[in-house]
Amino acid sequence: MPPISPLLLEDLAAVVGPMGMLTAPGDLPAYTADWRGAHRGRAAAVVRPASTAEVAEVVRRCHLAGVAVVPQGGNTGLCGGATPDETGDQVVLQLGRLRRIRDVDPVEDTITVEAGAVLRDVQASAAAVGRLFPLSLGSEGSCTIGGNLATNAGGTAVLRYGMVRDLALGLEVVLPDGRIWDGLRPLRKDNAGYDLKQLFIGAEGTLGVITAAVLRLVPATPRRVTAWVALPDVDAAVAVLGVLREHGGSNVTAWELMSHEALSMVLATASQARNPLAAPHPWYGLVELAGPDGAVGLTAELEAALSEAFARDLLLDAVVAGSPAQRAALWSLREGISEAQNLHGPSLKHDVTVPIRRLPAFVAATASALDDALPGVRLVTYGHVGDGNLHFNLSLPPGLDPAAFLGHSGRLSKVVYDAVAAAGGSISAEHGIGTAKRAIAATYLDPVELELMRAVKRALDPRGLMNPGKVVLPG
Amino acid sequence: MPPISPLLLEDLAAVVGPMGMLTAPGDLPAYTADWRGAHRGRAAAVVRPASTAEVAEVVRRCHLAGVAVVPQGGNTGLCGGATPDETGDQVVLQLGRLRRIRDVDPVEDTITVEAGAVLRDVQASAAAVGRLFPLSLGSEGSCTIGGNLATNAGGTAVLRYGMVRDLALGLEVVLPDGRIWDGLRPLRKDNAGYDLKQLFIGAEGTLGVITAAVLRLVPATPRRVTAWVALPDVDAAVAVLGVLREHGGSNVTAWELMSHEALSMVLATASQARNPLAAPHPWYGLVELAGPDGAVGLTAELEAALSEAFARDLLLDAVVAGSPAQRAALWSLREGISEAQNLHGPSLKHDVTVPIRRLPAFVAATASALDDALPGVRLVTYGHVGDGNLHFNLSLPPGLDPAAFLGHSGRLSKVVYDAVAAAGGSISAEHGIGTAKRAIAATYLDPVELELMRAVKRALDPRGLMNPGKVVLPG
Numbered sequence: 001m002p003p004i005s006p007l008l009l010e011d012l013a014a015v016v017g018p019m020g021m022l023t024a025p026g027d028l029p030a031y032t033a034d035w036r037g038a039h040r041g042r043a044a045a046v047v048r049p050a051s052t053a054e055v056a057e058v059v060r061r062c063h064l065a066g067v068a069v070v071p072q073g074g075n076t077g078l079c080g081g082a083t084p085d086e087t088g089d090q091v092v093l094q095l096g097r098l099r100r101i102r103d104v105d106p107v108e109d110t111i112t113v114e115a116g117a118v119l120r121d122v123q124a125s126a127a128a129v130g131r132l133f134p135l136s137l138g139s140e141g142s143c144t145i146g147g148n149l150a151t152n153a154g155g156t157a158v159l160r161y162g163m164v165r166d167l168a169l170g171l172e173v174v175l176p177d178g179r180i181w182d183g184l185r186p187l188r189k190d191n192a193g194y195d196l197k198q199l200f201i202g203a204e205g206t207l208g209v210i211t212a213a214v215l216r217l218v219p220a221t222p223r224r225v226t227a228w229v230a231l232p233d234v235d236a237a238v239a240v241l242g243v244l245r246e247h248g249g250s251n252v253t254a255w256e257l258m259s260h261e262a263l264s265m266v267l268a269t270a271s272q273a274r275n276p277l278a279a280p281h282p283w284y285g286l287v288e289l290a291g292p293d294g295a296v297g298l299t300a301e302l303e304a305a306l307s308e309a310f311a312r313d314l315l316l317d318a319v320v321a322g323s324p325a326q327r328a329a330l331w332s333l334r335e336g337i338s339e340a341q342n343l344h345g346p347s348l349k350h351d352v353t354v355p356i357r358r359l360p361a362f363v364a365a366t367a368s369a370l371d372d373a374l375p376g377v378r379l380v381t382y383g384h385v386g387d388g389n390l391h392f393n394l395s396l397p398p399g400l401d402p403a404a405f406l407g408h409s410g411r412l413s414k415v416v417y418d419a420v421a422a423a424g425g426s427i428s429a430e431h432g433i434g435t436a437k438r439a440i441a442a443t444y445l446d447p448v449e450l451e452l453m454r455a456v457k458r459a460l461d462p463r464g465l466m467n468p469g470k471v472v473l474p475g
Numbered sequence: 476m477p478p479i480s481p482l483l484l485e486d487l488a489a490v491v492g493p494m495g496m497l498t499a500p501g502d503l504p505a506y507t508a509d510w511r512g513a514h515r516g517r518a519a520a521v522v523r524p525a526s527t528a529e530v531a532e533v534v535r536r537c538h539l540a541g542v543a544v545v546p547q548g549g550n551t552g553l554c555g556g557a558t559p560d561e562t563g564d565q566v567v568l569q570l571g572r573l574r575r576i577r578d579v580d581p582v583e584d585t586i587t588v589e590a591g592a593v594l595r596d597v598q599a600s601a602a603a604v605g606r607l608f609p610l611s612l613g614s615e616g617s618c619t620i621g622g623n624l625a626t627n628a629g630g631t632a633v634l635r636y637g638m639v640r641d642l643a644l645g646l647e648v649v650l651p652d653g654r655i656w657d658g659l660r661p662l663r664k665d666n667a668g669y670d671l672k673q674l675f676i677g678a679e680g681t682l683g684v685i686t687a688a689v690l691r692l693v694p695a696t697p698r699r700v701t702a703w704v705a706l707p708d709v710d711a712a713v714a715v716l717g718v719l720r721e722h723g724g725s726n727v728t729a730w731e732l733m734s735h736e737a738l739s740m741v742l743a744t745a746s747q748a749r750n751p752l753a754a755p756h757p758w759y760g761l762v763e764l765a766g767p768d769g770a771v772g773l774t775a776e777l778e779a780a781l782s783e784a785f786a787r788d789l790l791l792d793a794v795v796a797g798s799p800a801q802r803a804a805l806w807s808l809r810e811g812i813s814e815a816q817n818l819h820g821p822s823l824k825h826d827v828t829v830p831i832r833r834l835p836a837f838v839a840a841t842a843s844a845l846d847d848a849l850p851g852v853r854l855v856t857y858g859h860v861g862d863g864n865l866h867f868n869l870s871l872p873p874g875l876d877p878a879a880f881l882g883h884s885g886r887l888s889k890v891v892y893d894a895v896a897a898a899g900g901s902i903s904a905e906h907g908i909g910t911a912k913r914a915i916a917a918t919y920l921d922p923v924e925l926e927l928m929r930a931v932k933r934a935l936d937p938r939g940l941m942n943p944g945k946v947v948l949p950g
Contacts, residue, residue: 107832188862189904198673219724249694249767292724353662357582387663429664459934
């Protein structure tokens, strides 16, 4: 890439106005490193357009000048997908000013939002018309819809509602050469040719910049029943999923799993946190069923499921949340794991999926192999067991130097990813590839798959200027 | 394309064996015309491979020879997508022998099937393990999963479960050059790079041949409540959707609409059919809620919804099915429309979507404009109103000569598609493009969209040998 010219920077400033352009060194670090500080780069400028037309004009001018563009939303990603490289020649395209809720329509059951809208604001806009926008994840207070779509975000309600891909009806996208594709249609059925929006969802901004989306809303589920359970092992967690579905059908909204190690970290670091059960147990599960106000039987469904699970020796203990506050306390234990682990020092994160029936063998074999590889390594295992998705994270053993721990990272991660591959799983369940998993993707993905991805990249971004170096490298 | 050589035919016969190759003129017509006889072509051969490896070898040899391949499943499509062209130089790749159910897994809640498996057999295999494969459409007794995926089939349960795209977890695909892409993973979450399966779903075989799929199963819904209602107008149909959702939430599985004209055709042609209500009404709706055996309250939900709809003057009459036989009779009225219309002589079919809130104005304006264009033209309007999808079909006015009627087809269809475009709808909701709507797509789709589709086609099929001439033509 050529170094960026002062003339281009002036042009871009003219497009976005003085509010929309940051070039002073002190203003840039918030955008050139990710929130964890795990990925750091440099940028020629951070450009903050306030309309789709401005995004298109910025991208068009960068394309003409041969300058690479790095789209960025809330900067809450975990794989470096929104971080510029080290050259300082890339432009960060920050979408935070493009944040309008354009339309909420309870007849169509859709919401039309701009890319920079924060997920929590989208949820609130849906709730204001008596609907649910079901995407829910830890960073929902700061992540943006554009980033959610670009990474095909998952979260805690995938079991019932799917990934954000399943909630997207239409997109507006600025293509790598600055053209605008207006696919902002609210249609449930549209088979008029290839479904182009699928290309951009989950592509991490490498094929174009999502500037707006029409998203599906679903019936609100103000009635919820929530329970925290103790489980002897992962086999039981898989079996309980079947019991829950049998009794709760599609009302089952969440089935989350945590190891005792994961809960311990939360209890050790969050002052408000306490174990909901009297005694410690090897594994814990968080189950939730939800339905509309008029729904009867949610409690009966949950109680029938728990009874059967106890009768089949799948549960060791259980507590049902008796109030919204108790429910919130249970969820905060689950949602506090990531932060608690960060407070414990460096960690190695593995966001993986394996077929659900293979989870027990996968967890057992991987735990054993990791302990062989680094005796005492702490396994902070938790995740969305109903989706086969584990955050199979590692923390350093007591007494080990953090730098020494990180020195083992390649070897430890290889143990995990080899096991994922052997189980027919995915090396990235919901966090994407970015730069963090690029080499891992190149190692573990089928060569045919990599070639297809490169062919798609070349077709849509022949000059390779749209978030280059992310997801897939030129062959 | 070059004419096919006898040597290649010998090669293909060697690959698939004597059972797998048809070249005698008498054997071909069943595969070179669609089931309605609306699309007719010729073929050098019909090749019927029995394994993925055979498909790959057939495609590889055709690719080397520069011969075009036309994939075909149950040949039940409505847009000519599986019909070869007139040259007689193309090879029809018929997938009916590739029909194994490879695996049904009630823990994973998945079914793994080969492309030629008939939809009804897939449904039955799911039911045998206590699960539901929710895709359901009129041709389910003969259409195949490969064709369902290639056309992104919809049907009568989209409101609750989505299109077949939403049910697909993984695919196995033979690429245009004969390589096999093994993406046959049963994972709910997989963000390891671009979601390649999305490219092939709905591409009508123009980017590769789907040979197998892993599909999602959902909880069985043996409990169903079904009602037939009379409606004053389409406004009421849209409003009732809101009432149904409010009371039934995600239990609402179907909300179908039929005009009186559509029902009349069924009553006039099907000897068993009778109007479920005492008097005729302008519009009819078919509603269904479904849940697991243990579900309580389905009847209460339906009754509450109907009561509210009556109180708000949205309904003129209603009858709730009292037995499985009554339910089947109601559904047969809805499902009999297509056949009844065919018995009435030539018809013009328009499978379109418009935003749900625009349905009333769309139907009114289009009906009026059509009557201006051809006084007395019969509007056989029905469809999946909960999805915004209407089959806005036309039959000839009494007394008009069929050929004269068909002579008006361009002018009449233009009225419909202009109105769809004005309403921000789609010219193809669930039937695809094939060859039938290729010119319409070229007229009504955004030029940027057409260019993107062509770029994808060139990237995956640079020689243009995979079902050429379907969906999108080279620019």
